[in-house]
Amino acid sequence: MPQTFETHDRTAEPEDIFHSDTDLLETIAAHHDVSDQVQAPKQLSPSHSSETGDTGSSMHGVSTKTTGKYDLPVDLEDKATVFKILSVAKPHMRTFHLSWISFSTCFVSTFAAAPLVPIIRENLNLTKQDIGNAGVASVSGSIFSRLVMGAVCDILGPRYGCAFLVMLSAPTVFSMSFVGGAAGFITVRFMIGFCLATFVSCQYWMSTMFTSNIIGLVNGTAAGWGNMGGGITQLLMPVVYEIIRRCGATAFTAWRIAFFVPGWLHIIMGILVLTLGQDLPGGNRKDMEIRGKVVKDKLGKIMWCAVTNYRTWIFVLLYGYSMGVELSTDNVIAEYFFDRFHLKLHTAGIIAASFGMANFFARPAGGYASDMAAKYFGMRGRLWALWIIQTAGGIFCVWLGRANTLVTAVVAMILFSLGAQAACGATFAIVPFISRRSLGIISGLTGAGGNFGSGLTQLIFFSTSRFTTEQGLTWMGVMIIACTLPVTLCRFPQWGSMFLPPSTVTAEQYYVSEWSEEEKQNNMHLGSLAFAKSAESEGGRRAHSTVIV
Amino acid sequence: MAIHKIFFASLLICLLFQISHGATKERLFSDLEKGALEVTATPSREGVLDAGIDKLSITWKLSSTATKEAEFTTIKVKLCYAPVSQVDRPWRKTENELFKDKSCPHKIITRPYDKSPQSFEYTLERDIPTGTYFVRAYAVDAKGHEVAFGQSTDEAKSTKLFSVQAISGRHKSLDIASVCFSVFSVLALLVFFVNEKRKAKIEQSK
Numbered sequence: 001m002p003q004t005f006e007t008h009d010r011t012a013e014p015e016d017i018f019h020s021d022t023d024l025l026e027t028i029a030a031h032h033d034v035s036d037q038v039q040a041p042k043q044l045s046p047s048h049s050s051e052t053g054d055t056g057s058s059m060h061g062v063s064t065k066t067t068g069k070y071d072l073p074v075d076l077e078d079k080a081t082v083f084k085i086l087s088v089a090k091p092h093m094r095t096f097h098l099s100w101i102s103f104s105t106c107f108v109s110t111f112a113a114a115p116l117v118p119i120i121r122e123n124l125n126l127t128k129q130d131i132g133n134a135g136v137a138s139v140s141g142s143i144f145s146r147l148v149m150g151a152v153c154d155i156l157g158p159r160y161g162c163a164f165l166v167m168l169s170a171p172t173v174f175s176m177s178f179v180g181g182a183a184g185f186i187t188v189r190f191m192i193g194f195c196l197a198t199f200v201s202c203q204y205w206m207s208t209m210f211t212s213n214i215i216g217l218v219n220g221t222a223a224g225w226g227n228m229g230g231g232i233t234q235l236l237m238p239v240v241y242e243i244i245r246r247c248g249a250t251a252f253t254a255w256r257i258a259f260f261v262p263g264w265l266h267i268i269m270g271i272l273v274l275t276l277g278q279d280l281p282g283g284n285r286k287d288m289e290i291r292g293k294v295v296k297d298k299l300g301k302i303m304w305c306a307v308t309n310y311r312t313w314i315f316v317l318l319y320g321y322s323m324g325v326e327l328s329t330d331n332v333i334a335e336y337f338f339d340r341f342h343l344k345l346h347t348a349g350i351i352a353a354s355f356g357m358a359n360f361f362a363r364p365a366g367g368y369a370s371d372m373a374a375k376y377f378g379m380r381g382r383l384w385a386l387w388i389i390q391t392a393g394g395i396f397c398v399w400l401g402r403a404n405t406l407v408t409a410v411v412a413m414i415l416f417s418l419g420a421q422a423a424c425g426a427t428f429a430i431v432p433f434i435s436r437r438s439l440g441i442i443s444g445l446t447g448a449g450g451n452f453g454s455g456l457t458q459l460i461f462f463s464t465s466r467f468t469t470e471q472g473l474t475w476m477g478v479m480i481i482a483c484t485l486p487v488t489l490c491r492f493p494q495w496g497s498m499f500l501p502p503s504t505v506t507a508e509q510y511y512v513s514e515w516s517e518e519e520k521q522n523n524m525h526l527g528s529l530a531f532a533k534s535a536e537s538e539g540g541r542r543a544h545s546t547v548i549v
Numbered sequence: 550m551a552i553h554k555i556f557f558a559s560l561l562i563c564l565l566f567q568i569s570h571g572a573t574k575e576r577l578f579s580d581l582e583k584g585a586l587e588v589t590a591t592p593s594r595e596g597v598l599d600a601g602i603d604k605l606s607i608t609w610k611l612s613s614t615a616t617k618e619a620e621f622t623t624i625k626v627k628l629c630y631a632p633v634s635q636v637d638r639p640w641r642k643t644e645n646e647l648f649k650d651k652s653c654p655h656k657i658i659t660r661p662y663d664k665s666p667q668s669f670e671y672t673l674e675r676d677i678p679t680g681t682y683f684v685r686a687y688a689v690d691a692k693g694h695e696v697a698f699g700q701s702t703d704e705a706k707s708t709k710l711f712s713v714q715a716i717s718g719r720h721k722s723l724d725i726a727s728v729c730f731s732v733f734s735v736l737a738l739l740v741f742f743v744n745e746k747r748k749a750k751i752e753q754s755k
Contacts, residue, residue: 118640122678123718127637160742167738171731177723251676252718260730267734274741339640342648465637 070281078281079211083218091278092209098277099158100222102166102269103202106195107229108236109173109262110138111356113189115234115334115349116241116255120185123252130182132463134189135331139454141193146448149200150440157279158205162198167270169195173263177256195266199447202226204440208280216367216432220425224363227421230330231356236261238334238349305514306438312445314486315431319446320453321483322390322423325397325476327454329420330356332462333413336469341406351410358417366425379433379495379538386426387487387498393419394480401474420480424450433492433535436528437514453483495538502539507532576647576694581687585615586624586699590684590711597712601675605711607657609686609699610666617697620690621662626669627685628655629700631710634680647695653685662688679715 071089072080080092087093113120117131124130145165153161172191179185203219210218240261244254278284306312334352337343343351366389373381396416403409427446434442457479461472491497493505511528512520519525586609593604607626611618630652635641643652657671683702687695702709 121638121640122676123715125679125715128639129637163741164738167734170734174727174731177719177727180717180719250716250718252716253720253723256718256723260726263730267730267737270734271737271741274738335640339651465639468639 074281075211079209080281081211081214083210083214083221085221091281095205095209095277096218096222098269098273099162099202099205100225102162102273103198103222103226104229104232105262105265105269106166106169106198107226107356108233109169109266110189110193110196111230111233111330112173112192112237112259112262113138113176113185114331115237115345115352116258117335118338118345119241119251119255123255124179124181124185126182126185128465129463130186131335132458134182134186135328135458135462136455137186137190138193138331139196139327139451139458141190142196142199143448143451143455145194145197146200146451147444149197150204150444153201153204157284158201158208159273159277159279159284162201162205162277163270163273165195165198165201166266166273170263170266170270173259173266176259179256196451199223199226200444203443205279216371216429217364220364220367220428223428224359224361224421224425227326227359227363227424228357230327231353231359233262234330234334234349234352234356235346238346242346302438302441305435306441306445309435309438309442311434311490311492312442314490315427315434315442315446316449317453317483317486318386318390319424319427319450320456321480322393322420322427323447323450324453324455324457325393325480326356326417326420326424327451328457328462328476329416331458332469332472336473337406337409340470341409343406351413354410355413355417358414359421362418362421363425366422367429368425369422370426370429374429374538379430379492380498382426382430382538383487383490383498386423386430387484389419389426390423390484390487391481393423394477394484395419397477397480398474399477401470401472401477416477433538435514436511436531492538507535507538511535577645578647578650579645581695582615582617582697583704584612584699585617585688585697586610586686587612588626588684588686588699588701590701590709592711597714598673600673600677600713600715603673603713605671605673605684606668607671607684607701608666608668611664612699615697617688620696621688622691623659623689624662624667625659625687625689625695626657627653627687628657628677628682629653629685631681631683631702631706634682657684673713675716677713677715679713681710681712683710 070078070080070092071087072082072084072092074092075081083096084093088097113134120126121131126134149161149165152164156164169192172188172194175188175191179188202222206218206222207215237258240258241254244257245251249257330352333355334348337351338345338348341348369389370382370385373385375381377384393416396412396419400409400412400416403412428443431443431446432439457476461467461476462469467475488498491500492510493503494507494510496502508529511532512525514528515525588609589607591606592598593606598605609624609626630641635643635652641651641654644650655674655677658669660667660669683700683706685698685700688697688699690696700706
């Protein structure tokens with residue numbers, strides 16, 4: 001195997017990814033230093049579409065446009081190499097804002113019922129089981145829809161994927177006005193929950209617009225700000241409800257009218273995405289179909305690689321207990337504060353909102369903490385960072401369940417939110433390294449795992465009369481701590497695990513081992529090779545070997 | 550570090566507040582004098598009552614067994630859940646500590662205490678949920694603390710209960726608006742999609 005590698009590296013073929021060691025070092029340096037991006041574009045050739053390690057590898061259009069056309073500096077594929085948060089420059093930053101806002105809108109509508117449950121439960125005569133089941137239903141729909149969305153993005157492009165989902169789920173939000181009992185409530189919450197698949201279109205769309213060296217930060221910010229919708233809704237819905245009530249509607253009608261607000265947001269965002277968005281920096285998907293080659297992999301092979309890698313399942317479980325508990329808490333926390341501490345509906349909403357709003361900085365901070373740990377300790381640092389952050393979140397969750405006064409409960413809740421959300425960011429800082437070939441599917445599986453964890457937790461702890469909500473929170477915290485332990489078992493042979501050092505396997509060997517000999521003959525593995533090189537820094541500060549002989 | 554000190558100090562102050570608040574929270578339901586008032590609640594018609602429409606005829610008067618009559622300043626009459634409506638609904642739970650008790654959340658009327666028998670014609674509010682109820686009257690002293698009560702049912706809360714059916718909260722106009730917006734959303738999407746496909750075909754044929 002080193003033989004094949006050497007052939008590629010030493011001979012001066014036009015398809016060479018790296019022409020010299022200098023380029024290699026430059027790229028590694030560029031991986032951690034965004035400001036250098038403009039001077040160190042990668043040497044790409046049009047036929048190798050997956051070299052930059054993008055999830056959207058089938059989306060590559062061959063762009064021959066000059067870089068002077070865009071507001072932001074771009075690489076050879078017209079992907080932005082810089083992340084300017086406050087800009088709305090077309091097309092990169094505009095896409096970023098359209099994407100996270102539509103994802104956030106879906107969070108708003110999925111969790112819109114949660115802060116209004118104290119009113120809804122009286123109108124529909126719900127029992128605790130009904131409320132719990134509705135909560136489970138609200139996160140279950142997207143387990144399936146997130147898996148399908150990846151395929152939809154491949155076929156229709158992320159712009160249509162997002163717009164279709166957002167506009168077709170608007171009727172489900174409006175149908176809350178028809179609900180008359182528990183069955184209807186559960187069904188409608190289930191249907192609304194499908195729109196959480198915009199997570200996939202959001203991340204996919206970002207990867208077509210931003211280069212892979214900053215994609216971690218961009219995706220983390222987009223996901224974090226999108227998740228904020230779960231917090232915004234806890235503020236928005238009680239306020240809208242109050243306003244409608246003051247205008248003269250009775251309680252049992254006011255909450256139904258309040259649901260029109262998220263419904264309108266869906267329609268508005270859908271139209272904005274369709275009119276202002278575009279699939280690729282160069283234009284829309286039809287452009288791509290006319291030009292350029294596409295290296296397409298077989299779905300069956302990708303799935304096999306994903307499913308047989310045990311690390312995939314560890315991270316599915318882990319995300320189920322970081323994102324999963326965040327979603328569960330979004331569903332129960334407002335009602336909890338309302339009932340346990342005798343607060344007014346909008347006060348409970350404000351407190352509950354601060355849980356979801358912490359996502360604004362907590363999730364990117366988790367990703368950043370992981371990057372910092374990797375800088376000194378490599379992948380082992382990332383694993384430790386994840387374990388520490390997620391376990392801390394679990395401890396604070398236990399504290400939240402045991403808090404008897406309002407102040408301690410709020411403090412515990414905020415600390416819990418920071419822990420859980422930073423853990424989400426730290427999880428997706430590691431997921432790209434599990435596999436290069438199956439990155440998309442593993443991301444989708446992990447995302448679905450988050451929802452599954454949420455459904456399971458709500459079913460066990462918050463749907464029965466066996467546990468009070470405070471007991472449920474305590475046990476959820478214990479479960480977080482227990483389900484974070486498997487990260488100790490996660491071992492990357494090239495970088496080690498939490499407790500074990502690396503073996504003699506190299507990064508190249510690890511990533512290229514996903515391809516068969518036949519596939520390697522067809523040069524399908526070159527993307528993995530390039531990725532392995534850029535991932536050398538995950539070896540920590542000691543890692544200085546850049547060339548394999 | 551300064552931030553940590555400020556945070557810790559404010560936490561300490563808040564905790565002190567909580568401790569000082571604790572003194573008033575020990576009043577128990579079991580300490581109240583039972584049956585001090587004789588309360589009756591008669592529905593305006595047979596069967597399940599409709600919220601917002603049907604009425605309850607409520608009367609209350611001092612019972613012959615009452616001992617704390619001197620302290621009575623105000624009478625608070627409330628609508629309370631019968632045990633069958635509390636099953637699987639922990640937010641309606643009966644608790645002995647008065648400030649925690651949630652079994653009587655709906656206020657009917659509050660009147661200053663009068664020795665003579667009182668009555669009130671109560672129209673069921675439109676935000677009363679579906680359930681089975683009884684009426685309880687608390688006798689409150691000058692400090693605002695409950696001292697005695699009387700209720701329209703027996704101690705086991707099993708007799709003379711009445712059922713209420715809540716309003717649905719649905720309106721035809723709301724349903725129509727909902728359908729209109731839903732249709733608009735789907736149509737707008739289809740129109741955009743078809744339009745763009747058509748434009749793409751035209752461009753390709755050029």
